[in-house]
Amino acid sequence: MRVWIFYPPLKAMSGGCMVLLQIARQLLGMGRLGGVLYWESAPDGPDFAGLPWMRAGQARMGPGDVFLVPEGWPNALAFGFRARCRTVVYCQNWSYLFHGLEQGVRWRDLPVEFLAVSDPVAWHLEQVLGRRPGIVRPAVDAAVFHPGEAKPEGPARIGFMPRKNKALADQIRRIFEERNPGAAVEWVPIQGQGRAGVAGMLRSCHVFLATGFPEGFGLPPLEAMACGCLCAGFTGFGGWDYMRQVAGGSFSPQGYALRAVPWGGNGWWAADGDVLGATLGLERALEVYHFGDDALSVVQNGAASAAAYDTGTQAAEILAALDAERTLRAGRP
Numbered sequence: 001m002r003v004w005i006f007y008p009p010l011k012a013m014s015g016g017c018m019v020l021l022q023i024a025r026q027l028l029g030m031g032r033l034g035g036v037l038y039w040e041s042a043p044d045g046p047d048f049a050g051l052p053w054m055r056a057g058q059a060r061m062g063p064g065d066v067f068l069v070p071e072g073w074p075n076a077l078a079f080g081f082r083a084r085c086r087t088v089v090y091c092q093n094w095s096y097l098f099h100g101l102e103q104g105v106r107w108r109d110l111p112v113e114f115l116a117v118s119d120p121v122a123w124h125l126e127q128v129l130g131r132r133p134g135i136v137r138p139a140v141d142a143a144v145f146h147p148g149e150a151k152p153e154g155p156a157r158i159g160f161m162p163r164k165n166k167a168l169a170d171q172i173r174r175i176f177e178e179r180n181p182g183a184a185v186e187w188v189p190i191q192g193q194g195r196a197g198v199a200g201m202l203r204s205c206h207v208f209l210a211t212g213f214p215e216g217f218g219l220p221p222l223e224a225m226a227c228g229c230l231c232a233g234f235t236g237f238g239g240w241d242y243m244r245q246v247a248g249g250s251f252s253p254q255g256y257a258l259r260a261v262p263w264g265g266n267g268w269w270a271a272d273g274d275v276l277g278a279t280l281g282l283e284r285a286l287e288v289y290h291f292g293d294d295a296l297s298v299v300q301n302g303a304a305s306a307a308a309y310d311t312g313t314q315a316a317e318i319l320a321a322l323d324a325e326r327t328l329r330a331g332r333p
Helices: 015-030 074-083 119-129 166-179 195-203 219-226 275-291 295-307 311-323
Strands: 003-006 033-038 053-055 066-070 086-091 113-116 156-160 185-189 207-210 230-234 268-270
Touching: 003 015, 003 074, 015 033, 015 066, 015 311, 066 074, 074 086, 113 119, 156 275, 166 275, 195 219, 207 219, 207 275, 219 230, 219 295, 230 275, 230 295, 268 275, 275 295
Parallel strands: 003 033, 003 066, 033 053, 066 086, 086 113, 156 185, 156 207, 207 230, 230 268
Antiparallel strands: none
């Protein structure tokens, strides 16, 4: 059985595309990758090297194969249908489940199965489609995302990603500055960087403010934890796969029961869009950084969270998904 992966024609690599490449390289190492399929032209650059790229219409898929397609690209499913292979939608963001799917077309009427990128996404799909899919999570590259020898001296540095709901990030900053005039902080926008550049900037920050939502998983806060940052902000819902409240935090997801994990509180988390709640969480993270005895334990919980998402765990999840019986079809809720 070979696995073929559809790589979407995006202008820039997203976090979801990076995870597709992670899975492709895992499958290549297992000897189970048929190819990575592109729509019109293969992407170029070092991130894409070493993989068997081919045009989607020229792939020799067969009934015994698996065709993996990220959510949001339902037109690409036709290649799998024509080949009569096992066609799997890999849902990396719950909010894009119906993106591109024409009105009147239901997932339950299509010969597809599902995989989820996180436990919250699997739960969401179960509520919508009637069955709970398997999960293949991202892996954090510990060779890239790791703590430095020491955090810099001086003002507390707050890292954030402006592309993640920039207007809300601006509101949080304004609220913080209004409530804390003269606070010794430095805001560090993280943008226009490759993975190594992002990791280097995270290592220079004391706190990371997460402003992304909706998210199927939310890698940046986890990568920030791997680099030794305290974290606060939004979860995107998918972040609850690993996010846990530090003692005293009150917000929790409605209707979704958190899975059991071996680590404790790793951040101060607010409801998506709750700019005041995120600001209060940010203030608490800074207070703990400056004066709290529990700063080390929160950082350690973050490190344990990130360490749980390694390549070995991801490989085991891939194998479990491939070897599962065909029970992932949409059913009736």
